[in-house]
Amino acid sequence: MRDPFLRRRPVPFPDESIRGYIVRLAHLNRTSPRNIYQKSSLLTGTVPRSLLMITDKVPLSKLQDLTLIEESKLYDLSFYSLAGKYRDKREDLKILRRISAKGFCSVFFSQVCPICLSEKDFHRKLWELRMITTCHLHKCRLVSTCPQCGKILSPYRRFVTYCDCGFDLRKCSAKYVNSSDILLPTYINEKYFTGIKTIHLTEEFQQLSFRHFLYLHIFLYEYIFKCEFSQSDLQYSASFKPEIMHQVSLKTFEIFIGWPKSFYEFIETYRITPKNSSSGITKEFGRFHYQLIEKLSLEEFSFVLNTFVQYCGDIPSDPILKQVKKQLSDFLTRKRRKMIFPFKKIILYALKVQLKSLELMLG
Ligand SMILES: [Zn+2]
Numbered sequence: 001m002r003d004p005f006l007r008r009r010p011v012p013f014p015d016e017s018i019r020g021y022i023v024r025l026a027h028l029n030r031t032s033p034r035n036i037y038q039k040s041s042l043l044t045g046t047v048p049r050s051l052l053m054i055t056d057k058v059p060l061s062k063l064q065d066l067t068l069i070e071e072s073k074l075y076d077l078s079f080y081s082l083a084g085k086y087r088d089k090r091e092d093l094k095i096l097r098r099i100s101a102k103g104f105c106s107v108f109f110s111q112v113c114p115i116c117l118s119e120k121d122f123h124r125k126l127w128e129l130r131m132i133t134t135c136h137l138h139k140c141r142l143v144s145t146c147p148q149c150g151k152i153l154s155p156y157r158r159f160v161t162y163c164d165c166g167f168d169l170r171k172c173s174a175k176y177v178n179s180s181d182i183l184l185p186t187y188i189n190e191k192y193f194t195g196i197k198t199i200h201l202t203e204e205f206q207q208l209s210f211r212h213f214l215y216l217h218i219f220l221y222e223y224i225f226k227c228e229f230s231q232s233d234l235q236y237s238a239s240f241k242p243e244i245m246h247q248v249s250l251k252t253f254e255i256f257i258g259w260p261k262s263f264y265e266f267i268e269t270y271r272i273t274p275k276n277s278s279s280g281i282t283k284e285f286g287r288f289h290y291q292l293i294e295k296l297s298l299e300e301f302s303f304v305l306n307t308f309v310q311y312c313g314d315i316p317s318d319p320i321l322k323q324v325k326k327q328l329s330d331f332l333t334r335k336r337r338k339m340i341f342p343f344k345k346i347i348l349y350a351l352k353v354q355l356k357s358l359e360l361m362l363g
């Protein structure tokens with residue numbers, strides 16, 4: 001039965017974000033996004049639930065009843081099928097939580113391309129990713145702060161095209177960027193949203209799923225930030241300022257594009273970046289190699305570790321590199337052994353069973 005609460009039920013655009021869709025729905029029905037959240041049971045207390053669905057699945061059946069849009073179509077407007085869907089496996093959940101905790105898909109953050117909004121007033125799903133700082137269609141920067149009130153744009157504002165202070169976001173002056181600055185949004189949009197391919201990364205990157213791509217980007221992002229700003233410790237709030245985010249995010253993607261040479265160059269820079277330690281391996285590498293082992297232990301990331309081992313082997317006379325290489329190689333050998341171990345166990349078990357039955361037969 002049609003719920004009389006809504007008079008207009010717009011069809012979502014294929015590249016629209018679910019949070020933006022709710023704002024548009026509210027606007028067309030002269031109500032507030034909060035009312036739609038409430039009517040759809042999407043509030044936790046008084047706070048709207050995160051509909052990005054990076055680490056979870058939020059029930060949308062009530063929103064379906066309200067909008068008469070199929071539930072599966074509504075899920076497509078979130079990141080559920082690219083991220084949240086994989087939350088049941090322990091290693092995947094760890095990855096998704098890190099993506100979420102690092103704020104790369106933030107509950108309280110919103111950004112827009114003023115030209116896209118002028119062309120069609122709906123909120124694009126790609127803008128929900130904080131690492132995306134430019135519009136690949138208009139070659140300009142995304143706007144995350146209102147030029148009139150100076151506040152960060154709210155994802156729950158009353159109109160897609162207006163800040164809550166009344167400023168028309170379509171009137172933001174576009175800040176144009178170079179072609180190289182739109183490679184990251186172009187790649188993500190093509191690889192994970194549309195399936196078209198114009199940017200080619202090495203095979204290892206092409207194989208990465210959306211969650212693994214984001215995770216690796218975040219991992220390297222933190223180190224690039226340290227290098228760029230000579231920070232021995234990552235200051236979370238400092239690294240998330242829009243301008244810094246823009247520079248570091250693009251620099252991180254440059255490493256992906258120029259792999260493996262660019263990774264070598266990054267390591268060179270990282271080695272001379274000041275650390276908390278003043279001698280030994282940690283003076284040059286900090287905890288980088290430990291972090292590589294700890295944070296990138298999945299098979300999908302083994303190419304990163306292998307490239308690092310290769311780098312260390314390139315200058316055999318360097319004693320520090322020799323030590324780092326040994327530690328990493330030991331880890332990789334242990335990992336390979338672990339992979340063989342279960343098979344060994346199965347064979348031993350089978351032999352034991354056979355022996356037992358032989359004993360029984362012989363009495
Ligand atoms: Zn645009």
Ligand SMILES: [Zn+2]
Pocket residue numbers: 146147148149150151163164165166167
């Ligand atoms: Zn404003």
